[in-house]
Amino acid sequence: MRHFLIAAAVMLVPSVAMADWSSSFKTLDTDGNGRISRTEYEANVSKLNLDPAPTFTAMDTDVNNAIDDDEWAAAEKMAKAFPVSCKSSSESWCPKGY
Numbered sequence: 002m003r004h005f006l007i008a009a010a011v012m013l014v015p016s017v018a019m020a021d022w023s024s025s026f027k028t029l030d031t032d033g034n035g036r037i038s039r040t041e042y043e044a045n046v047s048k049l050n051l052d053p054a055p056t057f058t059a060m061d062t063d064v065n066n067a068i069d070d071d072e073w074a075a076a077e078k079m080a081k082a083f084p085v086s087c088k089s090s091s092e093s094w095c096p097k098g099y
């Protein structure tokens with residue numbers, strides 16, 4: 002039983018190679034109000050080592066100058082769907098038609 006639990010715990014540890022977006026949200030939301038402001042994003046995005054990092058404008062789909070949970074989740078999906086050719090570009094965020 003003990004061995005089973007250890008094996009299960011190992012499988013639950015996320016790959017360190019993948020960015021953990023839900024903890025990244027907390028890293029960016031420095032005042033803890035549940036939304037990432039443009040100021041918070043631009044001050045802290047470099048800590049995440051995202052390559053490429055989405056631009057604030059690309060994520061803020063309702064243009065209220067804040068990234069909420071839903072917008073962050075959408076950004077995660079976009080980033081993980083990024084084609085390799087897109088990643089080789091230094092452009093901040095690929096055009097929608099890729």
Ligand SMILES: [Ca+2]
Pocket residue numbers: 029030031032033034035036037038041
């Ligand atoms: Ca905030």
Ligand SMILES: [Ca+2]
Pocket residue numbers: 060061062063064065066067068069072
């Ligand atoms: Ca927004």
